[in-house]
Amino acid sequence: MNRELPVFIRSLPLVLAGWVFAPLIPAHATELPLLFSDGAVLQRDQPLPVWGWAKPGSQITVTFDGGTAKTHASSSGEWRVELPVHAAGGPYELSVAERGGETLRVRDVLVGDVWLASGQSNMEFPVAKAQNARAEIARAGDAGIRHFKVPRSWSDKPEPRLAGGYWRAASPGNAGDFSAVGYFFARELRTRDSRVPIGIVDSTWGGSAIEAWMSAGMLGADATVAAEKIRAKGAAAAQAATQTRARIAAWNTAPPSPEAWAAAALEESGWAGISVPAQWETQGYAGMDGVAWYRKSFELSAPETKGELTLGLGQIDDSDRVWVNGQPVGGMDASWNVPRVYRVPAAALRVGRNTIAVQVTDLGAGGGMAGSAEQLYLRAAGGPLRSLAGEWKFRTADVRLSSTQDDINQVDTALYNAMIRPLQPYALRGTIWYQGEANAYPGAAFRYRDLFASMIRGWRADWSAPQLPFLWVQLAGFHSGGDTAGESPWAVLRESQSAALALPATAQALAIDIGESNDIHPRNKQEVGRRLALAARAVAYGESLVHSGPVFRAATFDDTKARITFDLQHSALAVRGGGRAVHGFELSGADGHFHPAQALIDGGAVVVSSEAVVQPQALRYAWNDDPKQADLINRDGLPASPFRAERTRATLPQQTKQETR
Known part of the structure; x- marks a missing residue:
């Protein structure tokens, strides 16, 4: 279904793939990871690791823009060097020479900022499907924006090599296939400083669960058990493909019209x-x-x-x-x-x-x-x-x-092994993430806060970069049909995403106001990219600017009302459409039943009351999957994030029994 958003190509032969196999290369041939290929973007202002494989014991010389580094391949044929810090610029040539053997040359290499873009279909969603796609593609002529698409792949063990992929510079001929969020994010950063090339490494899979993007260690899982589960899924995929082929074998013709x-x-x-x-x-x-x-x-x-x-x-x-x-x-x-x-x-x-x-x-x-x-x-x-x-x-x-089993992207570690692990230790400026829809169901939505924080820490540890900027998109508004009178899994998932802001060098871009009720893939990816770029400018580039809407700070309750204060980043509270009356708030009394509430901006705070609640005990804002009525913003037009609070605890609440079912 459209959630997955693969490129659909007519009349392809029937295939089944997914297992990651090492590229077929001659024994002991010098080899570089696919990230080091023509048109690559390398990370500026950081030491640059370059690695690969060669004949065991052979001497390797790596040359880049006049600088040279040498090493010897290990007994298993692996080698790695570190090039010195390099300023933005290019194009350059990277060469890797094996003494007495071949020399590999990587041409048209730029030095700029490299961002890893990962998650599920809303990050995978291509420019060709975005709002105003035809015009956006026609104007995509910036060779300083480059995109590397990691193919959908999975493995039962951490892989050293990617299954495929290559760099492409943005042009009308190919930008339609780029991640829309990644492309518009890169374009905003290029507007900020056109001297700095931007590389987007797009490692995404529609419909994927966060657990699939985490290593066994991040999950606190047994790697052997995880591998066996992946192998079982792979075997089931092969069997299912055989059955499908048999069913459609006799139908080898399409209608003449x-x-x-x-x-x-x-x-x-x-x-x-x-x-x-x-x-x-x-x-x-x-x-x-x-x-x-x-x-x-x-x-x-x-x-x-x-x-x-x-x-x-x-x-x-x-x-x-x-x-x-x-x-x-x-x-x-x-x-x-x-x-x-x-x-x-x-x-x-x-x-x-x-x-x-x-x-x-x-x-x-x-x-x-x-x-x-x-x-x-x-x-x-x-x-x-x-x-x-x-x-x-x-x-x-x-x-x-399909080249893969649809539900393999739900299995612990399967995508991490094949789509994240082989990227390491390629130098990055940061990560942008858009995922969570696949985890927005009862129980899983609350657990997401622990998983998400563990994944962020784990990826940073993998890259030996504890302050690596990590930015994400909070789930957009969408009528999922999963809300009940008492709970909203999508609201809980958004709350879990917000909880990760407690980690350093993090920020989130809200999309709750630019979703589409009947489409889980809202087409306005331009604004998503712009908001992510605002977050990057604050977190990764150290600029002082308003990069998010009002963020809940605290709530105080009295006998008739609640007063809520926010972190405003030197902005001010406002209402979309004007005025002081805010919509989207609810209050509950001791019975736990929430009622629509009246809310007014009072300086830097919002005062909330309800005739149906005599003595408020708890409040919540924008607490459903598609809160169209929620209209609290700042004067810069950025929306407030959904939140909830209780009289005795004005912070993120503990998990309820209902959420564990």
Whole structure:
């Protein structure tokens, strides 16, 4: 589904991959990590580690911009040198020579700032899908912005080598594939100082859980047990791929045109049965992405054909085109979580047998006609709802197998081993992170605060950089459907993200006000990049500026109201839209039931009260997955982060029993 956001390529052969294998190179050949390839960006103003592999015992000479470093390969063929600190500039050439052997040359190397961009699909989300994509791509002509995409890969053990990847300079021909958040972040930094090149190392995987990005040590886990779990997932992936291939082996042709398979009179004897609603990957088509078709017939009486018919087809993952009796009636693109409801004109209907044909395009993960049974129905003019849930006819048209098992990105250490460990010790300026949606469910959302802090510390230890700037995007507003009257996993996850601000050299960019209720992938990545760049300017570059909205500091309660103070970074409180009345606050009394509250800005504080709560005991702000009503900002237009507090404890609360279930 669109959550995963892989690049969809038509008519690829069926493949299954994911295990990381070392590149095939001649025995004892001199080798550099793929990060040291043409067009690379190296980190300025820091010692520069350069490493690789060669014939055991051989002498290695590394030369860069007139400087030279020498060493000998170890008995296992590994070698490493450290080049001296270098100012921003370039292009230069990096050469690695083995005495008596070959010389490797890496050309067009720039020295600037290197940022690791990691997380799940909102960081992976490409420029081509972003707001105003066509214009953004057309203007992407800055060779000082370079992007290295680490391919999706996983392993049961820490790997020394990446599975692939290469550097590309931003241009209209390739910027569409760059991480949108990473690209717009880099562009903002280039605006700050155009003399400093920016390199983005994009190591992301849509739908991934934070645990997959952590080492066994960071998780406090047994590495042997973690490896066995990954191997088991790999074996399951191989078996599932074999089963999927067998199911679709006979369907090796696509229709000559969509209309051919949308026709009312179509021979369906070669089609399979499939249950609807349900994703096809749960019904024997694991790992399958691409285009497949569904068909179902229904009967209409003469009176039922006299008026318009309403057709409900559930939540189709991801895109669809729909026909009734060969007549097109609707379709949506990349809208995996939006229920389809289409109107069928009377002119398209027939007395007796009628046929629905649905072409589904899955962009990755899941796939098919999903949602709930209640969302699958037809209603003829003046008639009752008739369910369309049950068995439909199904066959594939233009599909491929995912190169990876969809849920391997949920498994402890699997992505760290293949997508983070091989990057070390490449010198970095800092990390930007956008992840958390996959952990925003009861229990996991609260545990995230410990995992997140452990991961930040662990990555910093891996790079021997305890103050390495670590910046992240707090989850955007989105109607997840997971809220209850008493709790919001997305709000708890945001709170867990905010808790990591207790670590040094950290900052978060809020996106709660620029989300899209019906799309987990909001398209305004330009503003996300801008806010991350503000955070970088404060944390990584030492500038004195307002880089976040109001941050909750403390709450004091009396018999009728609560007064909240904030860290304002020399800004001031404001309300989006103007005035002093703030929305999005709730108060509760001793019974623990929250009620909407009235709130007013009072200087540098907000005073909150509610006629329904005589003696407030607790408060919360923007405490749901999609808090559209929340409008507290600072005068710089940056939103306040969600928070909660209690009368006896105006800090982050302890985990409740409800959250552990």
